[in-house]
Amino acid sequence: MDCTIEVNNKKIAAEKGELLIDALSRNGIRVPTLCHMKNFMPSGSCRMCVVENQSNGRLITSCSYPVEEGMKIQTNSPRVVESRKVIVELLLSNHPDDCLYCVRNGKCTLQDLAGEHNVVERRISGKKNDHHKDLSSLSIVRDPDKCILCGRCVRVCEEVMDVSAIDYINRGSRSVIGTAFNKGLNVSSCVNCGQCILVCPTGALSEKPHINEVQMALNDKDKMVIVQYAPAVTVSIAEEFGLEPGADLNGMLNAALRKMGFDRVYDTSFSADLTIMEESAELIHRIQNNGVLPMITSCCPAWIKYAEEFAHDMLPNLSTCKSPQQMLGAVVKSHISEKEQKDPHQIYSVSIMPCVAKKFEAQRENMTHRGITDVDAVLSTRELIRLIRLYGIEIEKLEPETADSPLGVRSSAGKLFGNTGGVMEAAIRTAYYALTGKDLVSFRIPEIRGFRGRKETRIRIGDLELGVAVVSGLKNAHLLLEEIRNGRNDIHFIEVMACPGGCVAGGGQRIGCGESDILARMRTLYAIDDQETIKMSHKNPEVAELYREFLGEPLGHKSHELLHTSYMKRDVML
């Protein structure tokens, strides 16, 4: 701290040149904002964060104004408060008045700010927005009428994801946010990660809902409705029900899903173990047979679409393994349907994911087998929460239950899939065993744990030294791929997750989670790994049983048919 500024007549220490809003928030002074995001390019587009600069009597936007020595600031002077109120009123002047019917009702920053600023009547009436709702994407719904042009989605898409599917179009009062030529998201380069939904302060961006379809299936007596939930989901809903952030509600979730009427409750962490069996076998096969290296994980559907669009030269590097969601779906509609003597058409397969790209993935053409889809409907964590409320379930009061068997037992390695670095760690544990016949002495691989966007390490397995890299946030993936294109060849295996931090911070997660919530989820997953006895995917007894009874061996004929897939170059407007 190299300078002192005066805020509301009190002196605080600040760093010269840092953004005023950062200095204020470090000192516990909250300034409302709709467009500002920490660590992103300042934009100053919403003007909500205005404060009064007493030195010259001007209103300045604290999110884009650098700290200067001796500044005198008022954050709540009458002029500031009145200006902010007018800003909210102006933002509402062309906004559709349909909060009651809005998916973000109760979770909308614009709504909150209107409340905080005591906006209780419409003083300013403008022409209502009248744009087309973009329903073209399988994952994301865009409703430009509700957009306040803060540009957060544009910045996330560019700065974190390196996709830039959307940008500002037109000028002045005609400005909208849209894709090139304002076409549907489905034909844009959008990878469906949903990070834009998480940062949107209003209801302009949301997931494509599948709740109605799921309810209809649950009401259909002829259907056997099965459900699976991703590893990150169980640790991401506690805050919503007044419990400690990051608490694991696995057992209660099993009970809640049964109460809703799901006939079978499976754990996607089981098929994460299955993925590890296939993927580690594939890695070893590639290493031993001069296959294409580095091999890159394929669990993240946003990353897959990104690769198909922006990195199709690397498609041979992608593991051919389907993601755990699709693997479990495929096993249910083949093995389980056989076991239960149910026609696969009578099975409705639901998954609950911290992700919206999974909605797209489930509908990929090559995710079907003889005309039967692996997964029929995908709910985001947000939709799960709505469903729990809809059924009047007080999840926090339920007695924990276990998932159904088979496909219900998991190793803690499979559970780690929710974290960036988790897939890698699980895969290394099993590959180590497959190559040496022994287990890793220490099962933890700390170098690839934690929130950082890029992690690398080298692991000795027998006489092989394996170079591994873990990236999250597609921009980091892009930078790593560039290094590899430029000749870097010391890496054998790469894990990519599109969302920064991995699925615990996925685009389908609760709105309004801070970094501390995400870190709490991460810690819980590692704590589960510490506490549980089955720590390796190859030690999962139900996975072993599935291979014995049905699949044969990893990379075998059945696996190939059901658990592996292929990718293609996608022609979109980049």
Added chain:
Amino acid sequence: MKPGIAEVLEIHEKGKRDSLIPILQEIQEKEGYLSEEAVVEVGKHLDIPSSRIYGVATFYNQFRFQPTGRYHIQVCRGTACHVLGSATVLEHLEKLLHIKAGQTTRDGLFSIEIVACIGACGLAPVINVGGEFHAQVDAARVAEIIDEYRKREETI
């Protein structure tokens, strides 16, 4: 790639983002408009996402994204024309042709462009239809002018 686009890109350094607007202008000069292909190819050349290029291009009135019609109508929105009612002229033209400025009718006959002063203030409000200037137009006159061009088209 269309030869017109390729020719323009050839003379501009790859990856030099500052050239974006001159490149777009030159392509429009050659092709009459910015096609999807043009935007994508410029994007590849300069390493800029197509959404960004479209965003930049729509910021300026000068760029259009549909080919011009056989009769390209320029409506002067300069000060003198404005004072004498060019806003009404434009509005009527748009209603009559069922298109907005920057668009082209489905039959490819007419397109509208808004231009700043064309230096014929004495004739205000003035429109230029395919190189022919029409002076002191109003709503009624606009309808007649369009009719004349339609008739001319029929007799060809």
